Amino acid sequence: MRIIVSGGAGFIGSHMCDRLLSEGHTVVVLDNLLTGSTENLAHLGSTKAFQFIEHDVTLPLEGKIPGGPIDGVLHMASAASPKDYLEHPIETLDVGSVGTRNMLELARASKARFLVTSTSECYGDPHVHPQVETYWGNVNPVGPRSCYDESKRFAEAMTMAYHRTHGVRTNIARIFNTYGPKMQLNDGRVVPAFLDQALRGEPLTVFGDGSQTRSFCYVSDLVDGLYRLMMSDERYPVNLGNPAEMTILHFAEQIIALTKSPSQIVRRPLPEDDPRQRKPDISKAKRILGWEPVVALEQGLKVTAEYFRKKVPAPT
Numbered sequence: 001m002r003i004i005v006s007g008g009a010g011f012i013g014s015h016m017c018d019r020l021l022s023e024g025h026t027v028v029v030l031d032n033l034l035t036g037s038t039e040n041l042a043h044l045g046s047t048k049a050f051q052f053i054e055h056d057v058t059l060p061l062e063g064k065i066p067g068g069p070i071d072g073v074l075h076m077a078s079a080a081s082p083k084d085y086l087e088h089p090i091e092t093l094d095v096g097s098v099g100t101r102n103m104l105e106l107a108r109a110s111k112a113r114f115l116v117t118s119t120s121e122c123y124g125d126p127h128v129h130p131q132v133e134t135y136w137g138n139v140n141p142v143g144p145r146s147c148y149d150e151s152k153r154f155a156e157a158m159t160m161a162y163h164r165t166h167g168v169r170t171n172i173a174r175i176f177n178t179y180g181p182k183m184q185l186n187d188g189r190v191v192p193a194f195l196d197q198a199l200r201g202e203p204l205t206v207f208g209d210g211s212q213t214r215s216f217c218y219v220s221d222l223v224d225g226l227y228r229l230m231m232s233d234e235r236y237p238v239n240l241g242n243p244a245e246m247t248i249l250h251f252a253e254q255i256i257a258l259t260k261s262p263s264q265i266v267r268r269p270l271p272e273d274d275p276r277q278r279k280p281d282i283s284k285a286k287r288i289l290g291w292e293p294v295v296a297l298e299q300g301l302k303v304t305a306e307y308f309r310k311k312v313p314a315p316t
């Protein structure tokens, strides 16, 4: 298949490109490099089946993609870390709304399949735990994080509308916290933030009392779930994430132990609308995709720590 990947220069997008190419597909990336980097794709430079086009997908696509059939559209473009979307709230709303519409239109016109990477943030600060796809969420529509949450909720609604109105073959992935090499070190997400602090020997910042929970999925597991979903006939959202839940405090302690860091833990006030609990119910993905994560946290963190070790100056 010839597949267009928006956001392919980002963390997950670049791993997805590797997977698609390894499956024998041809890949064209559209990315405006707002939060991604061509460095993430540098190893694909001479690959014949790969092409990078610098383009903002909220702008018209006409004339941007060289001719030839288009069989799939993966819409992954969006600022994704709280630091990035709080810095770019309007761009984030635009890429989830106008950008999604543009990519859906491309899929419709090309008779291509379409997949959008939505998020567990659609559940907001959930009242149902673990989060199951049929839960409609508890989102603050006007809080600082709403630019991301509502952009993705709109993207899901638009995707369903294109499916219902135009019969586009669509999939919606609700991704939970994912980590791995090629994350940005300074994007404010907990895995790079803790690893950065631990590798520098600086205190690890835990917000609130650290009893809030998160679950972390290694990127190769996530990409496998996305690939299976893209090949499936499921039109409604599917959670993809790792259900192994732990408190942030325990996670910080694990990172310190894993990196053999001298770092201590410091506490800071909890940010506004920070969800208390996050854990995917992945029964649906297990049932319809035969998918579940296989990489243990310790194993994934080791690889990720090695990646960051090359980027972080060792403590003096």
Ligand SMILES: NC(=O)c1ccc[n+]([C@@H]2O[C@H](COP(=O)([O-])OP(=O)(O)OC[C@H]3O[C@@H](n4cnc5c(N)ncnc54)[C@H](O)[C@@H]3O)[C@@H](O)[C@H]2O)c1
Binding pocket: 006, 007, 008, 009, 010, 011, 012, 013, 030, 031, 032, 033, 034, 035, 036, 037, 055, 056, 057, 058, 075, 076, 077, 078, 079, 080, 081, 084, 095, 099, 117, 118, 119, 120, 174, 175, 176, 177, 178, 179
């Ligand atoms: N990483 C996670 O834990 C996580 C969790 C839930 C959902 N997601 C979703 O997965 C996708 C990828 O996330 P990521 O962590 O790789 O983020 P990322 O910031 O590393 O990648 C996003 C990419 O989109 C590009 N982009 C942003 N706006 C664009 C625009 N208007 N036109 C073209 N390109 C644009 C960026 O330059 C970047 O390369 C996003 O849709 C995100 O919402 C990620």
